[in-house]
Amino acid sequence: ITDPQCNRCGIPFDFDIGDVHEGSICAGCLKSPPLFDKARSAVIYDDASRDIILSFKHGDQTHIVPSFMPWLQQTGAEILDGTDFIVPVPLHSWRMLRRRFNQSALISQYLSQEVKVSVLLGGLKRRRSTPTQGDLNFNQRQKNVKNAFIVDPKYKAQINGKTILLIDDVYTTGATVNECTKILLKAGAASVNILTVARVVKPQRV
Numbered sequence: 001i002t003d004p005q006c007n008r009c010g011i012p013f014d015f016d017i018g019d020v021h022e023g024s025i026c027a028g029c030l031k032s033p034p035l036f037d038k039a040r041s042a043v044i045y046d047d048a049s050r051d052i053i054l055s056f057k058h059g060d061q062t063h064i065v066p067s068f069m070p071w072l073q074q075t076g077a078e079i080l081d082g083t084d085f086i087v088p089v090p091l092h093s094w095r096m097l098r099r100r101f102n103q104s105a106l107i108s109q110y111l112s113q114e115v116k117v118s119v120l121l122g123g124l125k126r127r128r129s130t131p132t133q134g135d136l137n138f139n140q141r142q143k144n145v146k147n148a149f150i151v152d153p154k155y156k157a158q159i160n161g162k163t164i165l166l167i168d169d170v171y172t173t174g175a176t177v178n179e180c181t182k183i184l185l186k187a188g189a190a191s192v193n194i195l196t197v198a199r200v201v202k203p204q205r206v
Contacts, residue, residue, distance in 0.1 A: 001041055001075060001199070008033070009174060010040045011201060034174060035181040038079055039194035041171050042071035049198045053169055057103045065106055068197050069114050072107075076165075079193040084162035086112050087123040089180055090149065107197065108167045117165070123155045124180055145179045151187040160188035171199035 004013040006026035013024070043049045055061045073080065088104035105121050112119040127150050151159060164184050166177055171194065181192040 001044060008036075008038060010038065010171075011199070012044070034178050035185060036166070036177065036192045036194050039171060039174070039177065039196070039199075040075050040079060041196045041199035042068070042075045043198050045170055045172075045198040045200045053198060057169060062101065062106060065110050068107060069110055072111055072195060072197065073114060076195040079165060079195065080115055080117070082163050083115075083117050083165040083193070085123070085158060086117055086119040086165045086167060087159075087180075087184070088119070088121065089166060089168040089176060090122075090124045090126045103169050104167050107169065111167065111195075120155050120158060122152050123159065123164075124183065125150050125152055145176050149180050149183045151183055156187050159184060161190050164189045164192045166192055166194050168194070168196045169198070171196040173200075 001010065001012050004024070005011060006013070006029055007023045008025055008029040011026050011028070013026070045053070052064060056064045086108050088102060088108040090104075091102045108119045108121065111117075126148055166180055166184070168177060171177065177194045177196075181194075184192050
């Protein structure tokens with residue numbers, strides 16, 4: 001995903017760059033501004049990227065992760081530059097037992113090594129298990145993840161006053177990352193940016 005895109009959520013605009021001013025905001029972000037500063041995603045979640053991500057996420061093909069790094073570094077260059085700490089979106093312990101790894105944490109670890117920014121793997125915790133969100137709309141997702149996350153108290157001092165980069169595999173509606181952002185800001189983070197491998201894209205207008 002490259003310009004032209006929304007300066008806040010990073011959704012690509014489906015018209016020529018000449019029609020969009022630098023820093024343009026999509027209609028969704030104008031109507032309901034997200035709590036995070038910026039979100040960027042490497043690729044659109046389509047048939048090709050879906051197969052790759054699902055193979056990684058549910059097929060134990062963790063060897064795929066290093067191939068994500070050039071994409072993430074390129075698309076996230078602007079926000080990576082000012083990042084103090086990387087924090088992955090957490091899984092609940094029960095889902096972690098079933099899947100055996102947190103895909104967001106694994107991406108975060110590889111990215112941390114590439115860009116030399118420390119990762120707080122346990123910075124956020126999921127304090128209650130939530131149903132799978134695959135078939136839920138934005139409002140249902142918001143309700144589903146509300147109060148589902150907490151900041152581990154032992155990381156509050158590190159998070160306080162810092163710029164946090166939150167990592168997830170797919171940006172769908174933004175409900176999960178927005179809820180995580182709210183919790184990080186309440187814990188004292190100065191700002192939060194989002195970086196994901198892919199994002200679901202629906203038609204948007206400035």
